[in-house]
Every structure is written in structure tokens, then in C-alpha cells.
Amino acid sequence: MSALARYARIWLASIRYSLVRAMMFRGDFIMWALVELFWMSVNVLLVGIIYSHTDSIAGWSQYQMLLLVGTTLLVQRLLMAFFWSNLFEMGRNVRSGHFDFFLAQPGSPLFMVSTRKFDLDGFINVPVAIAIVVYAAKQLGLEPTTGQLAAYALFILCGLALHYATLLAIISMVFWLQSAKGIEGGYFGLTEFSRLPREALRGVANVVFVYLLPVIIVSNVPARVLIHGFEPIYAAWMVGATLLWLAIAIRIFHAGLRRYASASS
Amino acid sequence: MSALAKYRQVFLTGIQTNLVYRWNFALRAAFSLLHLVYVFILWGAAYQGQTEIGGFPLSATLTYFTLLLVLQFFLSAANDDYEISEEIRNGLINQFLTKPINYLGYRLSLYFSARFIMGGLSLLPVLLALPLLWPHLALPGEEHLPLYLVAIPALLLSALIQFTIAYCFGLLTFWFLEIQSFVILSLAVEAVLGGQVFPLDLMPGWLYELSRWLPYYYQMYFPAALLTGRITDFGLALQGLAIQAGWTVLLLGIAQLLWRRGLRRHTAVGG
Numbered sequence: 001m002s003a004l005a006r007y008a009r010i011w012l013a014s015i016r017y018s019l020v021r022a023m024m025f026r027g028d029f030i031m032w033a034l035v036e037l038f039w040m041s042v043n044v045l046l047v048g049i050i051y052s053h054t055d056s057i058a059g060w061s062q063y064q065m066l067l068l069v070g071t072t073l074l075v076q077r078l079l080m081a082f083f084w085s086n087l088f089e090m091g092r093n094v095r096s097g098h099f100d101f102f103l104a105q106p107g108s109p110l111f112m113v114s115t116r117k118f119d120l121d122g123f124i125n126v127p128v129a130i131a132i133v134v135y136a137a138k139q140l141g142l143e144p145t146t147g148q149l150a151a152y153a154l155f156i157l158c159g160l161a162l163h164y165a166t167l168l169a170i171i172s173m174v175f176w177l178q179s180a181k182g183i184e185g186g187y188f189g190l191t192e193f194s195r196l197p198r199e200a201l202r203g204v205a206n207v208v209f210v211y212l213l214p215v216i217i218v219s220n221v222p223a224r225v226l227i228h229g230f231e232p233i234y235a236a237w238m239v240g241a242t243l244l245w246l247a248i249a250i251r252i253f254h255a256g257l258r259r260y261a262s263a264s265s
Numbered sequence: 266m267s268a269l270a271k272y273r274q275v276f277l278t279g280i281q282t283n284l285v286y287r288w289n290f291a292l293r294a295a296f297s298l299l300h301l302v303y304v305f306i307l308w309g310a311a312y313q314g315q316t317e318i319g320g321f322p323l324s325a326t327l328t329y330f331t332l333l334l335v336l337q338f339f340l341s342a343a344n345d346d347y348e349i350s351e352e353i354r355n356g357l358i359n360q361f362l363t364k365p366i367n368y369l370g371y372r373l374s375l376y377f378s379a380r381f382i383m384g385g386l387s388l389l390p391v392l393l394a395l396p397l398l399w400p401h402l403a404l405p406g407e408e409h410l411p412l413y414l415v416a417i418p419a420l421l422l423s424a425l426i427q428f429t430i431a432y433c434f435g436l437l438t439f440w441f442l443e444i445q446s447f448v449i450l451s452l453a454v455e456a457v458l459g460g461q462v463f464p465l466d467l468m469p470g471w472l473y474e475l476s477r478w479l480p481y482y483y484q485m486y487f488p489a490a491l492l493t494g495r496i497t498d499f500g501l502a503l504q505g506l507a508i509q510a511g512w513t514v515l516l517l518g519i520a521q522l523l524w525r526r527g528l529r530r531h532t533a534v535g536g
Contacts, residue, residue, distance in 0.1 A: 031446035038453045042462055049463050050311050053318040058310040182289045182296075189299035196303065200310035205302065 010107065011115045018118035032121035036080065040128060043069050043195065058200035063139040064227055065197065070132030072194045072219040075159040077129050079167070080122030082160075086114050087167050088184060091174045097262050110253055114164075137226060144226050151230050155222035158242040162214045165242075165249035166190060172249070175256030194219040214241045271366055272374040279378025287386060294387040297334055298394055304330045305401065319467045321495065324403035329464055329493045331391070331398060336485050337461075338380075338387035340424050342431030345376055349435025350444050359533040369432065369520060376428045405494030415502045416491040422509045423488050426480055429516040436520070439527030460486030466495055480516065483509040 022029045047069055051062040060068065090113050093099040102112045137144070144152070170186045177183065193215040201209055201216065210216045221238045224231065283290075305327060312323040349372060352358050361368045391398075405412075434451065437444050456462050458481035465476050465486050476482050487505055490496045496505070 028443065028446065031450070035446055035450045035453065038450060042453060042457055045457065046462050049467050050307075050318075052469075053467060054311050054315060056314070057307070058313065182293045185293055185296040186299075189296040189303075192300060192303045193306075196306055197310070200306050205306060 007107065007111055010111075014115050015118040019120060022120040029121050032119075033124045036077070036121060036125045037128060040073050040077075040125060040132075043073060044132065058197045060197045060199070061140075063136045064223070067133055067136035067140065067226060068197060068219055068223040069195050070129055070136055071156070071159075071223045072191075074126065074129035074133060075156060075163055075194075075218060075222075076191065077122050077126045078156070078160045079163045081119050081126065082122075083114055083164050083167065084122065085117045085119055087164075087171045089117075091171045091183065094174045094260065099260065100262050103260075109257065110250065114168075133226075140227070142226055148225055148230060151225045151235065152222050155225060155235075155238050158238050159218045159222060161242045162218045162245055163191065165245040166214070169245075169249040169252050172253045172256045175259045190215050191218075214245055217241060272370050275371055275374035276378045279375040280382060283379050283382040287382070290383050290386045291389065294338060294383075294390045297337070297387070298390050301331060301334055301394075301398075319464070321464075322403070324401060325494060326464065327398075328402040328404060329489060329495060331402060332493055333461060333485060333489050335384070335387060335391055336420075336423075336489055339384035340380065340420075340427050340485055342376060342427045343379070343383070345372065345379075345428065346431040346434040346444065346448050348375075349432060350438040353435070353438040353527075353531070354442075356533060358531075362528070362533065368524065372432060372435075373428055376431075377424075380424070405497075409494055409497070411499055412491050412494075412496065412502055415499075415506055416488050419483075419488040419491055419506055419509060422506075422513050423484055425513045426509070426516060427484050429513070429520050430480065430484070432520050433516065433523055436523040436527050439523070439530050455481050455484060458482060459484045460489065464490070464495060466490070477505070478508065480512045483512055 044066065047062065047065050050057065051065070055061070057065055090099065093102070099113075102109050102116075105112045167184075167187050170183055173183055190213065193209050193213075196209075196216065198210055198216050198220045217234075217238060221234045224234060308318075308323065308326050308330070312318060312326075316322060318326065358368060361371065430451070431448075434444055434448050437447060441447070458465070458476050458479055460482075465473055465482065468476065483505075487496075487509060491502060491505075496502055
């Protein structure tokens with residue numbers, strides 16, 4: 001327990017340091033928060049444009065789709081706030097040798113690498129994503145129970161863990177490739193699918209993106225719990241997939257770590 | 266050395282530099298196919314139960330997005346803004362102030378070389394996927410030929426607009442230390458008003474009309490719409506070409522102005 005408390009203290013200290021830093025560069029912070037807000041609006045706009053020409057996408061109505069997109073944005077904002085910069089920079093640091101710095105710290109390298117920075121500009125847009133979900137739920141006339149809301153919160157955390165695992169597995173390829181330039185594009189390519197309703201996927205795409213990769217369930221399962229209520233099979237799937245993918249990603253990271261030979265200049 | 270030979274040499278050097286990153290480019294092109302799969306699934310589902318959206322069948326919309334993917338690699342000034350920013354910050358531009366070479370010409374040559382390699386490499390995964398894509402695509406018929414002819418100068422002007430906007434953003438480094446947020450904000454605007462998220466003609470009429478007067482429309486949407494039959498009126502196509510030419514001249518003027526003003530603020534140090 002004391003080890004857990006120690007890690008929690010380190011994480012909190014990192015967050016505090018990042019907040020102070022964000023306030024030192026306020027202009028930058030405001031600009032980045034606006035950039036993220038704009039990108040979020042683009043996603044909402046796409047839903048609006050498509051539904052101005054059609055009534056349903058794979059059986060999902062406009063506000064059901066908005067709820068799905070809002071859920072995806074919520075998970076993504078959380079990832080951006082807590083982990084994105086850290087893992088993105090890991091790719092660069094492994095190449096440059098700056099990764100040594102994390103290995104020299106007294107703690108798990110994975111924890112140190114993952115929690116060094118906290119991005120306030122990502123976090124500040126979390127309420128906006130929640131507002132989109134709440135607005136869509138209101139339009140759908142949903143009145144979720146406390147249990148549904150608790151399950152939604154749990155699935156959002158699972159979603160965050162799944163995104164983290166996906167990104168970690170992709171960025172860890174840098175240990176083999178030597179250059180991470182462009183590989184984060186793989187993450188963005190995959191997470192795009194989380195804005196799709198599961199019912200839209202057929203055949204091979206269904207097998208790959210629903211069953212093999214966790215990119216559809218990450219948003220569909222939380223959205224479903226608000227729209228259709230708690231379904232134990234989906235809950236088991238979500239939690240199981242989260243544990244499995246975290247285990248896979250951490251294994252890849254550690255396998256890569258064993259290959260790391262530092263760099264000198 | 267004649268003026269043209271100088272820039273030819275820059276172009277050739279650019280080709281060599283870009284070839285070093287061929288695997289990164291190929292990887293990016295492969296990832297963008299993933300985006301195409303997403304687009305096909307999304308629009309395929311949106312078309313379920315109806316034959317047309319905005320007056321176009323599914324095949325026309327999928328052809329539009331496929332072409333856009335290829336054009337992105339041939340036209341997008343992917344990294345030029347950051348490279349220019351880096352050259353200003355590191356003082357590398359100092360050498361251009363004393364040598365008989367125009368910085369804009371130098372960067373433009375590098376832009377064309379990067380697009381040449383990246384565009385070429387992006388075709389590989391698309392060609393490999395073509396047997397799967399082909400049944401879903403449809404090109405406009407022979408009567409569309411005059412519009413293809415308008416598309417040729419439109420493509421060239423699009424390249425110039427793409428480059429000049431990136432060049433201007435790069436030059437902002439004379440005033441701001443960090444330009445990344447400007448660039449990403451501009452990319453987001455471009456994604457919407459340049460037609461990358463959805464074909465612009467699906468927007469409400471007044472918004473589409475407004476977008477026709479903005480430079481983003483001419484960065485990629487205009488030639489793509491000409492080539493995929495989304496613009497069929499020859500008169501409108503010519504009018505578009507005239508607006509595009511106007512924006513190109515205006516943006517080049519702004520670039521020149523930023524360069525002159527920026528140099529006044531610039532301090533070259535070191536020895």
C-alpha cells in the first residue's frame with residue numbers, strides 16, 4: 001500500500017508541476033485548448049452534416065451517434081490529458097537516448113515514462129465532451145440510473161486504459177524500428193474507428209475491429225450502457241479486453257526495454 | 266549557373282533527402298489506407314436505405330475520398346512550415362541572405378521534391394488496394410472531359426496555395442517562438458473547409474457558397490471536385506479557377522511581405 005501511495009504522490013507532484021508550467025505559458029495553453037476544442041467541433045459537425053442527409057447510420061439515430069462521438073471524445077481528452085505527451089515523447093526519447101533519464105529514476109520505468117507530464121489543455125476540454133454526452137442523452141430523453149452512470153464511468157476508465165494500451169503498444173515499436181516518426185499515425189488511424197457504431201461493421205472489418213482489436217468496444221460499450229441499460233456480457237467483454245490489452249502492451253514495452261541500448265553522441 | 270539550374274539542384278537534393286525517409290512515408294501511406302477503410306464503412310452505413318446523398322451515389326462519394334487521399338500526399342505541405350520555422354530559429358536562413366538564391370524559390374523546390382517522392386510512394390499501397398477499391402469507385406463519363414482540362418491548372422495552383430500557406434506559417438517564427446498551435450488550428454480549419462471531413466457540397470447552401478470564396482476550398486477540394494464530377498458546370502469551374510488564381514497571387518504577396526517585415530526583426534548571430 002505504501003508503494004501505491006508513493007506512486008500516487010509522485011503522480012500528483014508531476015501534475016502540480018505541469019499545472020505550474022501551463023500557467024507560465026498561458027498563451028500557449030489557451031491556443032492548444034482552442035485547437036482541441038475546434039477538432040472536437042469538427043467531429044460534431046460531421047455528425048450534423050451526415051444526418052442532414054440521412055436519418056440513421058447503421059440503425060443509430062442522430063443523437064445516439066452524437067452520444068457515441070461524445071463518448072469517444074471524452075476518452076480521447078482523458079488520454080490527451082494524462083498520457084499522450086508522455087508516450088509520444090517516449091518514442092523520441094528512445095531514439096535520442098534521453099530515455100536513460102527515466103531508467104535512472106527510482107521507480108517503475110513504465111510508470112515514470114507514462115506520468116511525467118499532465119496536459120491541462122486536454123483536460124480542460126473534458127467538461128466539453130461530457131456536455132456533448134449530456135446534451136445527446138437529454139435529446140434522447142434518457143434518464144440513466146445511478147448504476148448506469150457508475151457503469152458508464154467504469155467503462156470510460158476501461159476505455160482510457162484501452163487507448164493507453166493501444167498507444168503504448170504502438171509507440172513501443174520504436175525499440176525495434178529506431179525511429180518513431182509517423183508511427184503514432186497508426187494510433188490515430190485505429191482510434192478513428194471508435195466513432196463508428198458497431199452495427200456498421202460487416203465481414204472482415206467486423207472480425208478485425210470489433211473482435212481482434214479493441215477499437216470499437218472502447219466507445220460502443222459505454223454508449224450502449226446509457227442507451228440500452230446494463231448488459232453483463234458487454235461489461236465482462238469490456239473489463240476482460242482492458243486487462244488483456246494492458247497485459248499485452250506492458251509485455252511489448254518490457255520486451256522492448258530489454259532491447260534498449262541507450263544512445264551516445 | 267543559370268537561375269533555373271540552381272533550383273533544379275535543390276530539387277534533386279530534396280529528392281535524395283526524402284528518399285532516406287521512404288519507409289516512414291510508406292508507413293504513413295499505409296496508415297492512411299486505414300482512414301479510407303473508416304471512410305468507406307461510415308459512408309457505406311450512411312447510404313444504407315438510400316441511393317443518393319446530396320445528389321451523389323455512394324460510388325461518387327467513395328471515389329471523392331479515395332482521390333482526396335492520393336491528392337493529400339501529392340499536394341499537402343506536410344512538414345514545410347516546421348522546417349522553415351526550424352531554419353529561422355537555428356539561424357540557417359542567414360546563408361540565404363548572403364547568397365544569390367531566393368529563399369521562397371529554394372523552399373518551393375524542396376516542396377516539389379518532397380511531394381514527388383511522397384506522392385509516388387503513396388500510390389504503392391493505393392495501387393495494391395485498388396482491386397478491392399475498384400468495384401466501389403466510379404469516374405464521370407466522357408462528357409466531363411473539359412472539366413478535366415480545368416483540373417490540370419487547378420492542381421498546380423492548389424500546390425502553390427498549399428505551399429504558400431505553409432510558407433507563411435513558417436515565417437511567423439520571426440514573431441512567435443512556437444508556431445505549432447497555429448499550424449494545427451489551420452489544419453483543423455483546412456480539414457473542414459478544404460473538404461477532407463466531408464464533401465463541401467453537403468454543407469448548407471449558404472455555407473458552401475461562402476467556402477467557395479475562401480482559400481481552403483482551393484487547397485484540395487476544388488481539383489478533387491473537378492476530377493470526380495462534383496462540379497459539372499464549366500462556367501463555375503472557370504470562375505473557380507479565376508478565384509483560385511487570385512488567392513495564389515494574394516498569398517504569394519503576403520508571403521513576400523512577411524519575409525521582408527520578418528527579416529527586419531531577424532538578428533543573425535554567430536560566426
